[in-house]
Amino acid sequence: MKPLLVLDVVGLTPRLLEHMPRLNGIAANGFQAELGTVLPAVTCSAQSTFLTGELPSVHGIVGNGWYFRDLGEVFLWRQHNGLVGGEKIWQTARRVRPELTVANVCWWYAMGADVNWTVTPRPIYHADGRKDPDCYTRPPALRDELTTALGTFPLFSYWGANAGIASSAWIAKAAERIMARHHPDMTLVYLPHLDYDLQRYGPSAPQAVAAARELDETIAPLLATGATVVLAGVIAGLMGGTNRARLLASGMWAVGAAALITGHLLSTATFDVMFTAGVTACLLKALTSGRPGWMLAAGAVLGAGLLNKLLIGIVVALVCAALLILGPRRPLLTWPALAGGGLAVLGAVPYLIWQSTHGWPQSRVAESIAGEGNRIGVLPIQLVLISIFLTPFLGAGLVRLLRRSAGPARAFGYAYLALVVLVLVTGGKGYYAAGLMPVIVASAGLVTDGWLARGRVRLRTALVGAAVGVSLVLNAINGLAITPVSRLQQSGINELNPEAGEQVGWPEFQAAVRAAVLTLPPDQRDRAVVFAANYAEAAAVGLGSGLPPAFSGHNGYAFWPPPASATGPVILTGFAPGRAASRHFTGCRVAGRVDNGYGLDNDEQGAILQVCDGPTGGWTEVWPSLIHYD
Structure with missing residues (x-):
């Protein structure tokens, strides 16, 4: 059920x-x-x-x-x-x-x-x-x-x-x-x-509206991950899977690293995978049922996904290209498909307008992300996006998708391979291919269901259960906040999943900033502002109690206006003395270092805090030199 x-x-x-x-x-x-x-x-x-x-x-x-x-x-x-x-x-x-x-x-x-x-x-x-x-x-x-x-x-x-x-x-x-x-x-x-x-x-009251928004953000990962688990089973059903195949597909996705990590954190990847799975389900419904109206639904879901991240547009373009080459082609040429494409374009318009009016900053972020180090990890990451212990079933599921007998779903198998190649060529991150993993998992559910029905049923059921169980335990340890913070470094989890370590030390970071503020004369504390090396540090200061306003030139934070009217001291976080950004401020002195208390090696551990008199010239003059994309 x-x-x-x-x-x-x-x-x-x-x-x-x-x-x-x-x-x-x-x-x-x-x-x-x-x-x-x-x-x-x-x-x-x-x-x-x-x-x-x-x-x-x-x-x-x-x-x-x-x-x-x-x-x-x-x-x-x-x-x-x-x-x-x-x-x-x-x-x-x-x-x-x-x-x-x-x-x-x-x-x-x-x-x-x-x-x-x-x-x-x-x-x-x-x-x-x-x-x-x-x-x-x-x-x-x-x-x-x-x-x-x-x-x-x-x-x-x-x-x-x-x-x-x-x-x-x-x-x-x-x-x-x-x-x-x-x-x-x-x-x-x-x-x-x-x-x-x-x-x-x-x-x-306005406070009630603010509370509603706050609660909606809190439960967002729970809803998105739950939806993707269900969609994996739905996709298996659209491929002709039995109830057991659908349950196997949902179960494999639920215990996978992608589901546990993205479901634990609120990020664009959380919703990117969900929207891509939603588009996949709508397309397969249209292709397998002969009801082209589902193409319109696919376009609507794609449009919503494009408001979150542009990657889903590339994925769907690869799927459509595979359908044009392998067939069936006719559903893509129907009026519902064209209308769905129009809805998708409407969803992309706000993103494209903002990018064009701000100098296409996303292209510079992409350039900074791309690199040889990413290419080395693309293929290994495909093995652990779900679980290395489920690789035999997932591999068999992918092979099944590439055969003619897979019908319309065949296009998704080839689109996945094309996506992996594209990520390799461009130097993107390996998890960019996660959006099409639910369809691979769905196919694996069908293959596993057929395998269980043949031969020694009890032994095979035990093997599948063991693979799912071990996957759940290991992925939970690696992807969820289970391991005590004091053991994160020595356990190796921080190396396998750096996001685990990046969740540690923020109260200590806020305390370090608070201590730096207290080094200022009392009459200057209310006029101080914080300039952070990255958006995470700026956000942590913004969420802290009793801390100065925070600003950063990092990525999207750079497009919030600088504190042009500020005339008080500046607290720099994360900039070493002598770095280019530090040279844009005068009278700087070291006011402390961040220590998360666990010796955990993350981006903020050991970060230097400086107290400066202010920017050289005015904030408006130096701001363009403080912007960076990475």
Whole structure:
């Protein structure tokens, strides 16, 4: 069965949904319906009604707390599922499918529920009255896994005066990990962030809109990765795969390095792979069903993908070229296909206009990225984008795609090979070919399904299960934040996946900048600005509390205007004394170095902080010399 993700976004209204493009996209492409509520319209009562289909008068949860007559006291926020009467939705489903697996990530009354994985807030109460944040999990080992990877559950941002995005971000990351590692059939996720500012400021306040956007960004990787997992199975089905083939394809993609890494981080690659898989599914539907209207849908998805990254346009152009050479050609010459192409062009127009009016900076970024070092890694990266342990199945899937018997899907196999060659020739990064990997994985699902049906079924099933299991464990260790930070360097993970190390040390970086500010005379601190060597450092300063405004000449950050009116001191981050950029500032002195505290070798470790009197001349004069693309 297809996995089901149930997000309880508390306080979500049609008005706020307009400001949440990822969630709104699901509503627009699927369906939406307005929900009524129960009385009282509070978290515990509403969630219990969702899960049982009963009113509070039946399930007994008449509020977030109530008077317990047998004890003579009012208790709020009880947690045991035994308080909820009525049959739960998963209990009903298990009558039809007894093996159904369920994960509950912070829906209320989670403790004691007959689900497979449970996460719920649970403080530690000390004898002296202190309360430490923590969480309860089932199985118990899940607690250590989550807190090691994500840190302690941020209880004090979950409720109270400091309630904020940190708790919903932790919950979303925990759900991502559970879905990636354990593949529950149904996952319940409670995201409370919207509720905070709606109560503080009201549902129409600007703060409520800002909270909606913040939450939408937080859950974006979870939604994109989940969509790609489903699309891998859909593509397998469009190739004629059985239900088992579709499940195998979704499973292989879900345990792959590409899914775990891009699903863990919010990046353009996360959405590039999802949109490319979406275009692939639409094209295959049009080619295999004889319904050219799906070409129009493919164009719409391509247009949305081009707003994210231009690479998808190159990939689809290679697919179309393969179709023109290998066939079938006729679907590409229909009016829906031409109209879809028009939609795709419309999606690319904003990008092209911006690039042309700013001197095509993307071409300079591409030039700086391209290099011989990338070429060496292109082919090895293809082997580990999913898993080296699944390579025999993936190789067989690719071979199957290249045969005439693959039908219209054959074009995607040759397009993938052409894409790999193009990346090699241009010196691009190996993961640029990831967009067509879902179709390779889908074909591998069909091949594996046929292989399992022949010969020694139990042995072959065990081998496939072992390959998938080992892939999941190793890719999770490498791609997710599981390994303790203190062991990242010695484990070699930082070498295999540099993004793992780049997630470490940002609080220490902010603290170093804060310390540099304190070296200034008190009357100059409010006039100081930060100029960072790269956009990551500038963003870290911008997200820090009580830090000066941050600027950078790196890539897109360079197009935000410089602090032309600033007359105070400048704190340089990441520039060594004597470097070209440093020479554009006067009166500079070293004010400290960044130390992440773990000896972890990443881009910011050991970075020098300098305090300078200001730029030579004015900011407007030196700004062109401070811009760099890399």
